Amino acid sequence: MLVEKTNRKIPAMKNFRVLLIACLTNIFLFSSSNAHHSFAMFDDQSEMWLEGTISLFQWTNPHTFIHVLVEASGEENNIIDLDVPIEWSLEGGSPNILSRNGWKRTSLEEGERVRVLIYPLKDGNAGGTFLEIHKEDGTVLYYHG
Amino acid sequence: MVKNHLVSLLIASSLLFGANLIAQPAAQERDISGVWMNDNTLDERLKRAGLKRLDPNSTNNAAPAQAVGADILTEQYRQIYEAEQARLAQLAVGTASCGWQGMPRVMTYPYPFEILQTPGRITIIFETESQVRRIFLDRDEHLPFDELDPSYLGDSIGWWEGNTLIIDTIGFNTLTTVGRGLPHSEEMHILERWQFTENDSVIVEMTISDPLAFEEPIVQEIEYSKRPTWRIREYHCEENNRDAPDEEGQRSGGLAN
Numbered sequence: 001m002l003v004e005k006t007n008r009k010i011p012a013m014k015n016f017r018v019l020l021i022a023c024l025t026n027i028f029l030f031s032s033s034n035a036h037h038s039f040a041m042f043d044d045q046s047e048m049w050l051e052g053t054i055s056l057f058q059w060t061n062p063h064t065f066i067h068v069l070v071e072a073s074g075e076e077n078n079i080i081d082l083d084v085p086i087e088w089s090l091e092g093g094s095p096n097i098l099s100r101n102g103w104k105r106t107s108l109e110e111g112e113r114v115r116v117l118i119y120p121l122k123d124g125n126a127g128g129t130f131l132e133i134h135k136e137d138g139t140v141l142y143y144h145g
Numbered sequence: 146m147v148k149n150h151l152v153s154l155l156i157a158s159s160l161l162f163g164a165n166l167i168a169q170p171a172a173q174e175r176d177i178s179g180v181w182m183n184d185n186t187l188d189e190r191l192k193r194a195g196l197k198r199l200d201p202n203s204t205n206n207a208a209p210a211q212a213v214g215a216d217i218l219t220e221q222y223r224q225i226y227e228a229e230q231a232r233l234a235q236l237a238v239g240t241a242s243c244g245w246q247g248m249p250r251v252m253t254y255p256y257p258f259e260i261l262q263t264p265g266r267i268t269i270i271f272e273t274e275s276q277v278r279r280i281f282l283d284r285d286e287h288l289p290f291d292e293l294d295p296s297y298l299g300d301s302i303g304w305w306e307g308n309t310l311i312i313d314t315i316g317f318n319t320l321t322t323v324g325r326g327l328p329h330s331e332e333m334h335i336l337e338r339w340q341f342t343e344n345d346s347v348i349v350e351m352t353i354s355d356p357l358a359f360e361e362p363i364v365q366e367i368e369y370s371k372r373p374t375w376r377i378r379e380y381h382c383e384e385n386n387r388d389a390p391d392e393e394g395q396r397s398g399g400l401a402n
Contacts, residue, residue, distance in 0.1 A: 035254055035255045035256070035273075036241050036382065036388065037239055037240065037241030037388050038238055038239055038241075039239070040238050040239065041237070041238045041239035041396075042239075044201035045201060045202075055401075056401075058385060060384050060385035061379075061380050061381060061382060061384045061385065062241075062243070062380075062382040062384070062385075062386055062388070063385075063387070063388065065385075065387065067401045087401040087402060088401060089399060089400050089401040091387075091388075091399070093188075094380060095378070096256055096272060096378050096380050097188050097255070099378065100188070100375075101188070101192075121399075125399075125400055126400065126401065126402075127399055127400050127401070131197070131198060132197075142197045142198075143198075144187060144188065144191055144197060144198040144199065145198050145199075
């Protein structure tokens, strides 16, 4: 059973869509492919927020993975508490790409609470690719999805 | 022996005439050592534009529907291309195996490379899978056929023409594609013209010909710039490839449980 979330532990970011509206110019003439494989399995028309606790951070090639024990999820203005937490697997860029965008191997720790903006898997399983990781101290880490 | 005598003669004559003939590098050879990066990867383009990600609804993002150059494949290689596309279509979207990209694809993979210059040699160390290209400036012929083992990166000889480094490469295996699934034969021949500019950037004009696979050469241009503050990291795909296809063609380790 799903219930409305009323006591969010991390403040919501209201303005993340501004970033999307700011896109885009004519420079993107070529394939936006990721290095290792197609990201077509992720639904870039369905942005989704997850709230929970990091259970695993794999700083590995060809892709990083962040597992989050999700307690609440949904669209930006409709985040809903879950009865039972679900562990999500979120795939992102290589350490090589992320490190050149400010990430470090120590950027995330197991047990820390985060809010994550993702594109979910199209097949409905508990997976996706992460776009923004909002930490409790206000830090935001980005990946281009 | 003859070579030693020649060196002795050159040393003697340099002493005699007071000129340093031996240590003088070729006048046109410029310093290109350092870390270089493809300027037009997705990540580089986004950073340059100050964007965090692409707008998924922009029509400018679409990838070409088929391999660049698929329309110039010979009949035999079109069949090879289509058979491989059919095989890949059996796998779940997002699955991917690991392997060396080889030439020319290693040149467009979205990671930097480091150039080392030593006498008679240019060495290019790629971040991608630690692949290494050795460009022999001290050799004006390719290896003879019986020495030319088919390889991922081929046999490269090079020379300078002013500010342009020319690299000629043959001797490929057929375990790689030209890019986007386009196959090639062992007869593939790649001619690169590395045109260096004053502001530490280079445009590489690459002409890829293959008498068995292509009806006409493919020409592509790739732009790189020097990144003095970057270091080459490690990238080995098999470290943790959770996207490898399993026996049923699904992502083997994509989910948490």
